[in-house]
Amino acid sequence: MRKNKAMKVAAAAVIAASSVTAVAPLQSEAATSSVDKAITKATNQMTKAFNAYYKEAKYKGKLPSTTTIRKEAKLARDYYEAAKKEISKKGGSKKAAYTKKLEAKKPYLTRAENYVAAVNINIAAKKTAFNTAVEGGTQRKVFLAQEALDQKNAEFKKAVAKVFGPDARRLLLAKYYTPAEKLSATVDAEMAVYKAYREIEQKDLIETDLAKAGELIKSVEKQVAAIEKKDTKLAKNIMKAVKKIHGPLVPAPIPTLELALKSVEATVSNGGTLRRDTANKYILEGPSTAVLNSLIVEANLDGFTATVVSVDGYPVNKPFNSKDGDTSITVNLNEVLPFQLPNGLNLGTMKSFFGEEATIVINLSKAGAKTVTETITLDIEVVEANK
Incomplete structure (x- = not known):
């Protein structure tokens, strides 16, 4: 009995061992099959997700539905992670080869996810908030809303730069970035004025630095002129602030300087004199041998120019300049007359040439x-000495 029982136990052990040997190869084949399937599923989906936006943009000139690309990219990520787990669990000695095969397609997943990352940046919400603020007309709220919109738009542009494919990037910018940029620019003039006047008010520049306040006002003159023409609540509110602050900054008009002839003197030698008769009429008196050397023209302003336009109708256009601080100019008539005398202007010769008056x-x-024009009249009187 014991011998028979021992033989039965031994036989059972042999059968069990043979069963294990027969099953093992089947389990190995199943493992290999499941990993391959997981990798194939993942790589196919990663390629599909990438093509969902890339081919649409490149060959059809349009962007995919946002819902579609999000769905495809999520599936690609899920299948990729599942394949990684399957390789780790059942890859056996081929883990490295399996991983290399899976990672070869990983760039497609990255590109699809970069695209989704860009479209997930919510510019629309900032545009809505901006429009609401502009309609409300409160300057500070518009300023903050514009700032938020610009920041979000810059974030979007930076994300788009990471998107693979120039066609997709161009279409994304055209659809989202450019409209937001244009919308923000609609209040650029208002915000420039707002910031300038806010600085004046916050720093109390009217009291502490009027010159700086004037510079700020001048820097936005064109913008003020532009928003004056607008009939929006925002523009009207800003113009109220402008009028409130601008009054004290308007400089008093600078009067136009007006030159005037104060007097005419002369250097006369050999017994001659020049005296004023009336207004701009002067009497030049003396013997025929008296010499008029020059006229000294005095004006009410310094640093001026006296241009001799004509002498007795003869055109001259000869300028004489005074220095800054000097209110008089010496005019050498011998340089402008149609004739020259080596020893100055002899009264006798002048009278014979001009007659009794020279203008x-x-x-x-x-x-x-x-500029003013003055006509000076010289009444030439030759008085000979008593014999």
């Missing part, structure tokens, strides 16, 4: 001042 037309000019 001299002079323009007085100075930068920033109104």
